Amino acid sequence: MSYYNITINAKQVSLNFSASDPEKNSGTDGVQIASLAEAEIRNLLREKYTPYKITNLRLADAYQLTNLDYRTNKAVRLATCARWLEFALPPLGDDKRYKLVKTSSCHVRLCPVCQWRRSLNTFRNLAQVYDRLNQEYKHIFLTLTLPNVSAAELSAELSRYSDGFVKMLRRKPFADIVKGYTRALEITYNPGRKNFHPHLHAILSVPRSYGKKVYISQEKFLQEWEDITGWVPSEHKNVHLQVNVKAIKSVDGKSIAELAKYSVKPGDYIRPTLAETAEIIEELDPAVDNRRFLSYGGVAKRAKRELFQEKNLEDIEADTIGPEWEEWERKVYEWHFSSESYREITV
Numbered sequence: 001m002s003y004y005n006i007t008i009n010a011k012q013v014s015l016n017f018s019a020s021d022p023e024k025n026s027g028t029d030g031v032q033i034a035s036l037a038e039a040e041i042r043n044l045l046r047e048k049y050t051p052y053k054i055t056n057l058r059l060a061d062a063y064q065l066t067n068l069d070y071r072t073n074k075a076v077r078l079a080t081c082a083r084w085l086e087f088a089l090p091p092l093g094d095d096k097r098y099k100l101v102k103t104s105s106c107h108v109r110l111c112p113v114c115q116w117r118r119s120l121n122t123f124r125n126l127a128q129v130y131d132r133l134n135q136e137y138k139h140i141f142l143t144l145t146l147p148n149v150s151a152a153e154l155s156a157e158l159s160r161y162s163d164g165f166v167k168m169l170r171r172k173p174f175a176d177i178v179k180g181y182t183r184a185l186e187i188t189y190n191p192g193r194k195n196f197h198p199h200l201h202a203i204l205s206v207p208r209s210y211g212k213k214v215y216i217s218q219e220k221f222l223q224e225w226e227d228i229t230g231w232v233p234s235e236h237k238n239v240h241l242q243v244n245v246k247a248i249k250s251v252d253g254k255s256i257a258e259l260a261k262y263s264v265k266p267g268d269y270i271r272p273t274l275a276e277t278a279e280i281i282e283e284l285d286p287a288v289d290n291r292r293f294l295s296y297g298g299v300a301k302r303a304k305r306e307l308f309q310e311k312n313l314e315d316i317e318a319d320t321i322g323p324e325w326e327e328w329e330r331k332v333y334e335w336h337f338s339s340e341s342y343r344e345i346t347v
């Protein structure tokens with residue numbers, strides 16, 4: 001459909017950003033709702049898309065205040081994100097869920113709308129991957145940390161985590177015992193100290209015999225992590241790095257949620273003032289741009305490939321409904337900048 005190929009110039013976007021209507025329209029007033037699916041969609045728009053879209057536009061404004069070369073490009077991409085949402089609704093009496101058919105995603109790493117959607121998709125995908133792997137493997141939940149770093153050090157530090165993790169798994173005894181993994185990078189920001197705390201969570205698949213003859217101690221994990229990262233406790237007042245290791249019988253929703261969490265919580269960088277937000281993202285964005293926050297290896301990578309084949313796991317939600325949705329009624333909602341709400345449009 002033509003409305004996905006839209007172009008907006010930066011001037012128009014910035015005008016749209018600053019427009020705000022004190023009389024906000026909830027988008028549902030006086031509208032006859034015909035079905036449960038439609039009521040659910042309106043609820044989704046009100047509870048999720050609308051607040052995320054509002055913060056997405058604050059972020060777009062903040063990008064314009066940064067000195068990043070690509071600030072306008074990102075601001076425009078953010079502004080177009082989730083401007084349209086097209087849903088397919090099951091016929092009345094059919095208890096299937098509605099399906100989001102099309103939307104415009106900006107793929108800006110820090111976009112609150114994209115982060116939320118990516119997190120939902122990751123959760124759903126990992127649930128399927130580990131539903132399969134739980135039958136054959138035991139698992140270890142691992143968290144690796146290093147001390148907080150300044151903005152200037154953040155990018156190199158994130159590489160240190162992802163490279164160090166892979167390096168560790170290539171060493172013995174890890175290489176013999178760990179059959180696969182999913183790992184996620186996460187960053188928290190400390191506004192008081194103005195520094196960043198990256199860390200890495202991973203689920204490691206190990207043989208079912210793990211814990212009897214085969215075992216890797218917490219000390220071994222710590223020792224290797226310190227060795228790989230070059231951390232010498234005696235040079236740091238005998239401070240050891242934090243390594244958390246937990247054997248789990250089967251991977252449950254709680255462990256998956258840890259990996260499917262936002263890479264960086266929007267509340268950490270979308271601050272009360274645009275100036276503060278701009279200051280943080282000017283440092284944060286170059287470090288997270290084009291970086292792989294979630295990655296799979298070994299049996300987890302294979303399971304993911306077999307389950308999802310060519311699907312882009314971070315894109316539009318994986319199909320959970322059969323092809324019948326193609327015949328369903330469509331509803332399209334458009335974001336109104338002036339009233340800060342979604343409204344149904346007829347197509």
Ligand SMILES: [Zn+2]
Nearest residue numbers: 081106111114
């Ligand atoms: Zn987005």
